[in-house]
Amino acid sequence: MAGLAAGIRLAMYDRKVLIIERHNAPGGLNSFYSLEGRKYDVGLHAVTNFVPPTRKGTPLAKLCRQLRIPRESLELREQIGSRIAFPEHNLRFTNDFSVLEAEVAAAFPQEIDRFRALRQAVLDHNEFDYTAPAGSARDMLARHGLSPLLTDMLMCPLCYYGSARQNDMDWDQFVIMWKALFEEGFARPYEGVRVIIRALLQRFREVGGQRKMKCGVRWLHSDGQRVTGVELDDGSVYTADLVISTAGLVETQRLCSDMPPEAGRDNVGALSFCETITVLDCQPRELGWDETIVFFNDSERFHYEAAVDDVDLRSGVICLPSNYRYDAGQELPEGLFRVTALANFQRWAGLDEGDYRARKQYWYAQLQRSALRFMPELPAGTSLPAHTKAVDMFTPRTVKKFTGHLGGAIYGAPQKQKDGRTHLDNLVIAGTDQGFLGIVGAMLSGISMANLHGLK
Ligand SMILES: Cc1cc2nc3c(=O)[nH]c(=O)nc-3n(C[C@H](O)[C@H](O)[C@H](O)COP(=O)(O)OP(=O)(O)OC[C@H]3O[C@@H](n4cnc5c(N)ncnc54)[C@H](O)[C@@H]3O)c2cc1C
Known part of the structure; x- marks a missing residue:
C-alpha cells in the first residue's frame, strides 16, 4: 500500500515509476486470496481513521486528496460498535468519541478528568514532527495519573x-x-480490502506507473554513497534516481551490497501474530453477536510482548466483518469470525510440515475457546x-513467507526511521518502518516520503 501510494504520487508529477513486487498479488500484508472457492481478506479488520466525507483536514481526507482518489470509490461503511473487554470492566466505543468518554466516566469516575486531560494532550500533539525524539506512551499516561488498569x-x-x-x-x-x-x-468496504487495492492500482495505471510482479529485489548495489543498481x-539490473523501499528497514539494509548480512540485528521486530478465520453458516448477529471488534485481555x-508459547492466549482481537453498516440489501455472503493473538515466530518457523499442520489445528481450537470467553454466550444447544x-x-511463518518481514513482524522494527533517510543518499524507507502503521498509515507514509524525497 505504501509503495503504491508513493508510486502514484511520483507518477502524478511525471516521474517515471516502476514498482517491483516479489509476490504475485498486490497489497502486501493486507492482500486477499482464494481458498477452496472462497475469497478471503488476508488481514482487514478495519480501515481506521474513518470520518464523514464532510470532515476535512484528517488523514483520510488528505490521503484521497493527495492521490486524487475519490473518497466514494473506497466505499467505506462505518462500524456498528466495538469493545475493550477486561475481567473487571468493559469499555465500548464507536466512531463517536463521546461513547468512549461516557464509558470511562461510568467505569472510572475518579479518573475521568485525568482521561480528559490526556485526550487534550493527544489533540495538542504534533505527531508528524519527524525530528521529535521517541517518548514512551506508558510514561506519558503515568504522568497524567491514569491507573494501571485504565x-x-x-x-x-x-498496541494491537x-x-x-x-x-x-x-x-x-x-x-x-x-x-x-x-x-x-473504523470502517470497511463491503467487498473488503480489494476495493482499496483496486482503487490504488487503477490510479497508478492512470498516471502512467508500471509494475513488475513476481520478481523481487535481490540486491541494492551501492558505491557506499548511493544505490547504483x-x-x-531474474538477474536484471535497473538504475534509478530515487529508490523507495517498503520492504522494511532491516530487510532493506540487508539488501544493500555495502552492509553486512546481519545488519540491524538489534532492530528486528519481536511481535508477531496468529489469526484464525472461521466461516459461519449464518450471520454473527443470528448468534447474538452484533459488535464489530472486541479487544480482550x-x-x-495486559502483556503485549513476544509470545513464550506458540500463541499467547491471554489477550487478542475478535473481528466480525459482517457487523458494519452496509447499504440496505448488502449482506456478506457468509458470516466470518476472526481471532488474532500474539504468537512466537521462532517456534512456528522451526516446525516441519506435518507438525506445522498439527499445531495449527491445535491452536485453532485453543484460540476459539479463548475468544469465546469474551463473546455473548451462544444460544442454548448450539456451539x-x-x-x-x-x-x-x-x-508468523505465513507473514514471513508472503511478505519477507523478518520475524513475521507485522509492525516491523521497534526503531522507526521517521524521515525515511538511510545511509545511502537516494535510498528511502517508506511504509511500516518509516513509522505510520496500518493501511491508512502505510499509504500516508508512501505519500509523505514521495513528497519529501521525490518532489521537493
Ligand atoms: C493479519 C493482519 C491484519 C491486519 N489488519 C489491519 C487492519 O484491519 N487495519 C489496518 O489498517 N491495518 C491492518 N494490518 C496492518 C497493515 O496491513 C499494514 O500495516 C500495511 O499493510 C503495511 O503496508 P506497507 O506497504 O508498509 O508494507 P507491506 O504490506 O509489508 O508491503 C511490503 C511489500 O514489499 C514486498 N517485498 C518485500 N521484500 C521485497 C523484495 N526484496 N523485493 C520486492 N518486493 C518485496 C512484499 O511482498 C510486500 O508486498 C494488518 C496486518 C495483518 C498482517
Whole structure:
C-alpha cells in the first residue's frame, strides 16, 4: 500500500515509476486470496481513521486528496460498535468519541478528568514532527495519573493495531493510533480490502506507473554513497534516481551490497501474530453477536510482548466483518469470525510440515475457546463448531513467507526511521518502518516520503 501510494504520487508529477513486487498479488500484508472457492481478506479488520466525507483536514481526507482518489470509490461503511473487554470492566466505543468518554466516566469516575486531560494532550500533539525524539506512551499516561488498569485498557487496542514496541508504544504512535481508532474510527468496504487495492492500482495505471510482479529485489548495489543498481531475482539490473523501499528497514539494509548480512540485528521486530478465520453458516448477529471488534485481555495486566508459547492466549482481537453498516440489501455472503493473538515466530518457523499442520489445528481450537470467553454466550444447544463451514489460519511463518518481514513482524522494527533517510543518499524507507502503521498509515507514509524525497 505504501509503495503504491508513493508510486502514484511520483507518477502524478511525471516521474517515471516502476514498482517491483516479489509476490504475485498486490497489497502486501493486507492482500486477499482464494481458498477452496472462497475469497478471503488476508488481514482487514478495519480501515481506521474513518470520518464523514464532510470532515476535512484528517488523514483520510488528505490521503484521497493527495492521490486524487475519490473518497466514494473506497466505499467505506462505518462500524456498528466495538469493545475493550477486561475481567473487571468493559469499555465500548464507536466512531463517536463521546461513547468512549461516557464509558470511562461510568467505569472510572475518579479518573475521568485525568482521561480528559490526556485526550487534550493527544489533540495538542504534533505527531508528524519527524525530528521529535521517541517518548514512551506508558510514561506519558503515568504522568497524567491514569491507573494501571485504565492505562492497560486504552493501550490494548492501540498496541494491537499498531505498536512495534513490546509492552509500550512510542508517544507519537500512541497519538496517531488514538486519533485513528478513538477520535476517528473504523470502517470497511463491503467487498473488503480489494476495493482499496483496486482503487490504488487503477490510479497508478492512470498516471502512467508500471509494475513488475513476481520478481523481487535481490540486491541494492551501492558505491557506499548511493544505490547504483537494483538487481532483481531474474538477474536484471535497473538504475534509478530515487529508490523507495517498503520492504522494511532491516530487510532493506540487508539488501544493500555495502552492509553486512546481519545488519540491524538489534532492530528486528519481536511481535508477531496468529489469526484464525472461521466461516459461519449464518450471520454473527443470528448468534447474538452484533459488535464489530472486541479487544480482550483475561489477566490482571495486559502483556503485549513476544509470545513464550506458540500463541499467547491471554489477550487478542475478535473481528466480525459482517457487523458494519452496509447499504440496505448488502449482506456478506457468509458470516466470518476472526481471532488474532500474539504468537512466537521462532517456534512456528522451526516446525516441519506435518507438525506445522498439527499445531495449527491445535491452536485453532485453543484460540476459539479463548475468544469465546469474551463473546455473548451462544444460544442454548448450539456451539461454534456446529456453525462452522470452513476455517483457515495464518501464523508468523505465513507473514514471513508472503511478505519477507523478518520475524513475521507485522509492525516491523521497534526503531522507526521517521524521515525515511538511510545511509545511502537516494535510498528511502517508506511504509511500516518509516513509522505510520496500518493501511491508512502505510499509504500516508508512501505519500509523505514521495513528497519529501521525490518532489521537493
Ligand atoms: C493479519 C493482519 C491484519 C491486519 N489488519 C489491519 C487492519 O484491519 N487495519 C489496518 O489498517 N491495518 C491492518 N494490518 C496492518 C497493515 O496491513 C499494514 O500495516 C500495511 O499493510 C503495511 O503496508 P506497507 O506497504 O508498509 O508494507 P507491506 O504490506 O509489508 O508491503 C511490503 C511489500 O514489499 C514486498 N517485498 C518485500 N521484500 C521485497 C523484495 N526484496 N523485493 C520486492 N518486493 C518485496 C512484499 O511482498 C510486500 O508486498 C494488518 C496486518 C495483518 C498482517
